[in-house]
Amino acid sequence: MFRMALVLCITVAPMIAAAEQWTFLATDADGGKPLTDAVILMPRPAEPVAADARMVQENRQFVPHVLVIPPGTEVSFPNRDNTQHHVYSFSPVKTFEIELYAGIPEAPIRFDTTGVVELGCNIHDHMQGFILVTDQQHGITNSSGEVSLDWPDDQPLPDQVRAWHPRLADTSRLMDVAIDSHPGEPVTVSLPVRPAPETDSSLDRLQQRFREL
Structure with missing residues:
Protein backbone atom coordinates (compact mmCIF):
# COMPACT_ATOMS: atom_id res chain seq x y z
CA MET A 1 0.00 0.00 0.00
CA GLU A 47 -12.42 26.77 -13.23
CA PRO A 48 -16.10 25.94 -13.83
CA VAL A 49 -18.14 27.52 -11.08
CA ALA A 50 -21.89 27.28 -10.63
CA ALA A 51 -23.01 30.68 -9.48
CA ASP A 52 -26.01 32.86 -8.87
CA ALA A 53 -25.62 36.60 -9.14
CA ARG A 54 -27.51 39.86 -8.71
CA MET A 55 -27.73 43.03 -10.77
CA VAL A 56 -29.39 45.49 -8.41
CA GLN A 57 -31.21 48.68 -9.35
CA GLU A 58 -30.40 51.25 -6.70
CA ASN A 59 -30.44 55.05 -6.85
CA ARG A 60 -31.59 54.63 -10.46
CA GLN A 61 -28.37 52.84 -11.37
CA PHE A 62 -27.36 49.26 -12.10
CA VAL A 63 -25.16 47.96 -9.29
CA PRO A 64 -22.58 46.76 -10.10
CA HIS A 65 -22.14 48.71 -13.31
CA VAL A 66 -20.22 45.73 -14.75
CA LEU A 67 -20.98 42.16 -13.71
CA VAL A 68 -18.74 39.29 -14.91
CA ILE A 69 -20.18 35.78 -14.72
CA PRO A 70 -19.50 32.27 -16.06
CA PRO A 71 -21.91 30.67 -18.56
CA GLY A 72 -24.94 29.07 -16.98
CA THR A 73 -25.27 31.71 -14.26
CA GLU A 74 -28.73 32.84 -13.22
CA VAL A 75 -28.94 36.56 -12.46
CA SER A 76 -31.68 38.18 -10.41
CA PHE A 77 -32.60 41.86 -10.82
CA PRO A 78 -33.87 43.18 -7.46
CA ASN A 79 -35.25 46.73 -7.51
CA ARG A 80 -34.33 48.64 -4.36
CA ASP A 81 -35.63 51.99 -5.58
CA ASN A 82 -38.95 53.54 -4.65
CA THR A 83 -39.85 53.72 -8.32
CA GLN A 84 -40.52 50.95 -10.82
CA HIS A 85 -38.01 49.81 -13.45
CA HIS A 86 -38.36 48.07 -16.80
CA VAL A 87 -35.12 46.18 -17.48
CA TYR A 88 -34.27 44.99 -20.99
CA SER A 89 -31.47 43.92 -23.31
CA PHE A 90 -31.36 43.85 -27.10
CA SER A 91 -27.90 42.24 -27.15
CA PRO A 92 -27.65 39.15 -29.39
CA VAL A 93 -25.88 37.30 -26.57
CA LYS A 94 -29.06 37.54 -24.47
CA THR A 95 -32.23 39.35 -25.45
CA PHE A 96 -34.77 39.66 -22.66
CA GLU A 97 -37.23 41.98 -20.97
CA ILE A 98 -38.49 42.31 -17.41
CA GLU A 99 -41.55 44.52 -17.65
CA LEU A 100 -42.35 47.30 -15.23
CA TYR A 101 -41.84 46.01 -11.67
CA ALA A 102 -40.88 46.79 -8.11
CA GLY A 103 -39.16 44.51 -5.62
CA ILE A 104 -37.80 41.21 -6.91
CA PRO A 105 -38.92 39.66 -10.23
CA GLU A 106 -40.52 36.22 -10.09
CA ALA A 107 -37.62 34.42 -11.78
CA PRO A 108 -33.95 35.13 -12.50
CA ILE A 109 -32.53 35.32 -16.03
CA ARG A 110 -30.13 32.57 -17.14
CA PHE A 111 -27.07 33.51 -19.25
CA ASP A 112 -25.68 30.56 -21.23
CA THR A 113 -23.80 32.25 -24.10
CA THR A 114 -20.45 34.00 -23.76
CA GLY A 115 -20.23 37.65 -24.74
CA VAL A 116 -21.34 41.10 -23.61
CA VAL A 117 -24.91 41.94 -22.63
CA GLU A 118 -25.86 45.64 -22.41
CA LEU A 119 -28.70 46.50 -20.06
CA GLY A 120 -31.10 49.43 -20.11
CA CYS A 121 -34.27 50.66 -18.44
CA ASN A 122 -37.25 51.78 -20.51
CA ILE A 123 -38.28 54.21 -17.78
CA HIS A 124 -34.90 55.80 -17.01
CA ASP A 125 -32.92 56.50 -20.16
CA HIS A 126 -29.66 57.20 -18.37
CA MET A 127 -29.49 53.78 -16.71
CA GLN A 128 -26.93 51.49 -18.30
CA GLY A 129 -25.27 48.32 -17.09
CA PHE A 130 -23.28 45.43 -18.53
CA ILE A 131 -23.04 41.69 -17.96
CA LEU A 132 -19.99 39.99 -19.43
CA VAL A 133 -20.30 36.21 -19.73
CA THR A 134 -16.99 34.36 -20.09
CA ASP A 135 -15.46 30.93 -19.50
CA GLN A 136 -11.93 32.35 -19.44
CA VAL A 193 -11.88 54.46 -24.54
CA ARG A 194 -14.27 57.35 -25.05
CA PRO A 195 -14.14 60.32 -22.63
CA ALA A 196 -15.96 59.83 -19.36
CA PRO A 197 -19.44 61.39 -19.39
CA GLU A 198 -19.89 64.57 -17.42
CA THR A 199 -21.66 64.17 -14.10
CA ASP A 200 -25.24 65.33 -14.43
CA SER A 201 -27.41 65.55 -11.33
CA SER A 202 -30.45 66.75 -13.24
CA LEU A 203 -33.55 64.59 -13.72
CA ASP A 204 -33.60 62.34 -16.76
CA ARG A 205 -35.77 63.43 -19.69
CA LEU A 206 -38.84 61.34 -18.83
CA GLN A 207 -38.88 62.39 -15.18
CA GLN A 208 -38.46 66.02 -16.22
CA ARG A 209 -41.48 65.77 -18.51
CA PHE A 210 -43.56 64.43 -15.63
CA ARG A 211 -42.52 67.39 -13.48
CA GLU A 212 -43.56 69.82 -16.25
CA LEU A 213 -47.09 68.37 -16.66
Missing part, protein backbone atom coordinates in the same frame (compact mmCIF):
# COMPACT_ATOMS: atom_id res chain seq x y z
CA PHE A 2 2.82 2.38 0.90
CA ARG A 3 4.53 1.71 -2.44
CA MET A 4 1.30 2.35 -4.35
CA ALA A 5 0.72 5.61 -2.47
CA LEU A 6 4.28 6.72 -3.19
CA VAL A 7 3.89 6.01 -6.90
CA LEU A 8 0.59 7.92 -6.91
CA CYS A 9 2.16 10.94 -5.27
CA ILE A 10 5.04 10.96 -7.72
CA THR A 11 2.61 10.67 -10.62
CA VAL A 12 0.23 13.40 -9.49
CA ALA A 13 2.74 15.92 -8.16
CA PRO A 14 4.06 17.12 -11.55
CA MET A 15 0.48 17.81 -12.64
CA ILE A 16 0.07 20.47 -9.95
CA ALA A 17 1.74 23.50 -11.48
CA ALA A 18 2.62 26.44 -9.28
CA ALA A 19 1.05 29.76 -10.26
CA GLU A 20 2.58 33.21 -10.30
CA GLN A 21 0.44 36.27 -9.69
CA TRP A 22 0.61 39.12 -12.19
CA THR A 23 -0.79 42.60 -11.67
CA PHE A 24 -2.40 44.29 -14.65
CA LEU A 25 -2.95 48.04 -14.95
CA ALA A 26 -5.67 49.18 -17.37
CA THR A 27 -5.19 52.71 -18.68
CA ASP A 28 -6.77 55.19 -21.07
CA ALA A 29 -4.78 55.08 -24.33
CA ASP A 30 -5.05 58.87 -24.74
CA GLY A 31 -4.34 60.20 -21.27
CA GLY A 32 -2.84 57.20 -19.49
CA LYS A 33 -5.34 57.47 -16.64
CA PRO A 34 -6.28 54.29 -14.74
CA LEU A 35 -9.55 52.66 -15.79
CA THR A 36 -12.00 51.23 -13.28
CA ASP A 37 -14.26 48.35 -14.39
CA ALA A 38 -11.93 47.14 -17.14
CA VAL A 39 -12.16 43.38 -17.62
CA ILE A 40 -8.93 41.49 -18.37
CA LEU A 41 -9.20 37.96 -19.78
CA MET A 42 -6.31 35.52 -19.96
CA PRO A 43 -6.08 32.80 -22.66
CA ARG A 44 -6.75 30.09 -20.10
CA PRO A 45 -10.04 28.39 -19.17
CA ALA A 46 -11.40 29.35 -15.79
CA GLN A 137 -9.80 33.31 -16.48
CA HIS A 138 -10.58 36.94 -15.80
CA GLY A 139 -10.55 39.84 -13.40
CA ILE A 140 -12.05 43.32 -13.17
CA THR A 141 -9.97 46.36 -12.29
CA ASN A 142 -10.44 48.31 -9.07
CA SER A 143 -10.57 52.08 -8.57
CA SER A 144 -6.80 52.23 -9.16
CA GLY A 145 -7.15 50.43 -12.51
CA GLU A 146 -5.45 47.28 -11.21
CA VAL A 147 -6.32 43.60 -11.01
CA SER A 148 -4.19 40.55 -10.15
CA LEU A 149 -4.44 37.24 -11.99
CA ASP A 150 -2.66 33.90 -11.61
CA TRP A 151 -0.58 32.41 -14.41
CA PRO A 152 1.48 29.16 -14.35
CA ASP A 153 5.05 30.07 -13.47
CA ASP A 154 6.39 27.44 -15.89
CA GLN A 155 4.78 29.25 -18.85
CA PRO A 156 5.74 32.62 -20.33
CA LEU A 157 3.16 35.36 -20.07
CA PRO A 158 1.23 35.59 -23.38
CA ASP A 159 1.98 38.39 -25.83
CA GLN A 160 -1.60 39.61 -25.68
CA VAL A 161 -4.71 39.43 -23.56
CA ARG A 162 -8.35 40.16 -24.27
CA ALA A 163 -9.83 43.22 -22.60
CA TRP A 164 -13.08 45.14 -22.36
CA HIS A 165 -14.35 48.38 -20.87
CA PRO A 166 -17.78 50.07 -20.80
CA ARG A 167 -16.38 53.14 -22.59
CA LEU A 168 -15.02 51.33 -25.63
CA ALA A 169 -16.46 52.57 -28.93
CA ASP A 170 -17.95 49.12 -29.52
CA THR A 171 -18.99 47.65 -26.18
CA SER A 172 -20.32 44.47 -27.79
CA ARG A 173 -16.83 43.11 -28.53
CA LEU A 174 -13.72 42.18 -26.59
CA MET A 175 -10.39 43.65 -27.72
CA ASP A 176 -7.14 41.80 -28.32
CA VAL A 177 -4.46 43.94 -26.67
CA ALA A 178 -0.71 43.43 -26.98
CA ILE A 179 1.13 43.54 -23.65
CA ASP A 180 4.75 43.91 -22.61
CA SER A 181 5.77 42.64 -19.18
CA HIS A 182 8.70 43.79 -17.07
CA PRO A 183 9.74 42.04 -13.84
CA GLY A 184 8.43 43.80 -10.75
CA GLU A 185 6.12 46.13 -12.69
CA PRO A 186 2.39 45.96 -13.45
CA VAL A 187 1.53 44.80 -16.96
CA THR A 188 -0.08 47.78 -18.69
CA VAL A 189 -3.18 47.22 -20.82
CA SER A 190 -3.91 50.38 -22.82
CA LEU A 191 -7.47 50.80 -24.12
CA PRO A 192 -8.88 53.38 -26.60
